Amino acid sequence: MVGKIHVLDELxxxxxxxxxxxxxxTEGYMAGAKARGMTLEQTWLTPPIELFxxxxxxxxxxxxxxxxxxWAMRGAAGRDPSVAGFWAEVDACCVDRQRRFLVDDSPAEEGR
Amino acid sequence: MSRKLALVTLVEGADPGRVTELEMAAVLGRHLPGTVGGGHYTWDGIDDPIPPGFEDVADIDLVELSLIDGSLADPEFAGEIKRTLLLRVEPDAPAESVAAFERDLMAMPDHIPAIVNWTLSRVVGPSGTRWTHSWEQEYYALDGLKVDYMMSPHHWGLIDGWFDPEMPRQIVDLELAHVYHPTDRSVLAAALV
Structure with a gap:
């Protein structure tokens, strides 16, 4: 049984x-993502200083x-054409973009 | 060798008597609630020309299929669910992406044992059809489709990336025909023997 699923966007x-x-x-995605049931856990920058x-x-x-x-998240995004339009706008600023889905893979506890 | 399949949509307010006649005259699978984009029936093995007397039919979305691969794990399959997904790969999708997509689909039965018999086919006709692929499966129970298939991490975590408009590798058009119906026999056996 899969529990919490993480969605990792790398832009x-x-x-x-x-x-x-x-x-x-911030202005074009986060409110919609929240409405689709996504919780923003963390954001990072790497390398950890802006390069020129x-x-x-x-x-x-x-x-x-x-x-x-x-699936609720996925269905809502699929029904909203502005979501694909948003990513097209982001992609125009990027050299690469990846989205990955992650599940917990912690070692099982001893004796379980 | 190819075979044909059609998705049949009735006119609004179709006459129940004539609908019963239609169901008797052809091997039709009546779609269950939850199907999307494919009308009221799946007609496997439809012949040309379409028999007369179908005044209550609004649309017959016919496809001619050429088998890529499949598996007949249970030739004696006696029900209960046949599912068809008609989809369109975008015409500008890179050939290597299309090949990877087809490989990923055909790996699904290795990860989802509820899939009993299956085929993946290219749509080769008629000219002007919007569909490019047909992905068909048979299940012993509706939960095999609605739970085992839909909730498998292999499905949402890998396969769906080809369909998801938020994923950079999406190559499949959002408009799909996802239909399923009860059956008491293997529809796919004829395509696989």
Whole structure:
């Protein structure tokens, strides 16, 4: 049984466009993601300082409670054409983008 | 060798008597609630020309299928669910992505034992059809589709990336025909023997 599912977005941004992508995510995605049941757990920047001649990667870690919530998220995004339009706008600022889905893989407790 | 399949949509307010006649005249699978985008019936093995007397039919979405691969794990399959997914891969999708997508689909039965018999086919006709692929399965129970298949991490965690508009590797159009119906025999056996 799969429990909590994490959604990891990695946005590798063209030099000079970090703030543009941050603004897009904040103003164009986060409210809709929350409405679709996604919880923003953490954001990161790597390398950990903005570069001027190489891309940086912005990492967003989201979560949904379970597989049913995952499908609810997926269905809502599929029914809203603005979501694909949003990612097209982000992709225009990026050299690469990946989304991965993660589940807990902690070692089982001794004796279980 | 190819075979044909059609999704049949009735006119609004179809006459119940004529609908019963229609159901008697052809091997139709009446779609269950929860199907999306494919009308009222699946007609496996439809012949051309379509028999006369179908005045209450609004649309017959016919496809001609050429088998890519499949498996007849249970030739004596006696029900109870046949599922068909008609989809369209975007015409500008890279050939290597299409090949990877097909490989991923055909690996699903290895991860989801509830899939009993299955086929993956290319849609090869008629000219002008919007569909490119047909992904069909048979299950012993509806839960095999609605729970084992839909909730498998292999499905939502891998396969769906080809369909998801939020994923960079999406190549499948959002408009799908996802239909399923009760059956008391294997529809796919004829395609696989």
């Amino acid at each position: 590798t941004v063209e030099p000079g466009r970090l703030n543009e992508v941050r603004r897009l995510m 001649d190489q891309p940086n990667t912005l990492v967003y870690l989201w979560s949904v409670p379970d597989a049913a919530a995952w």
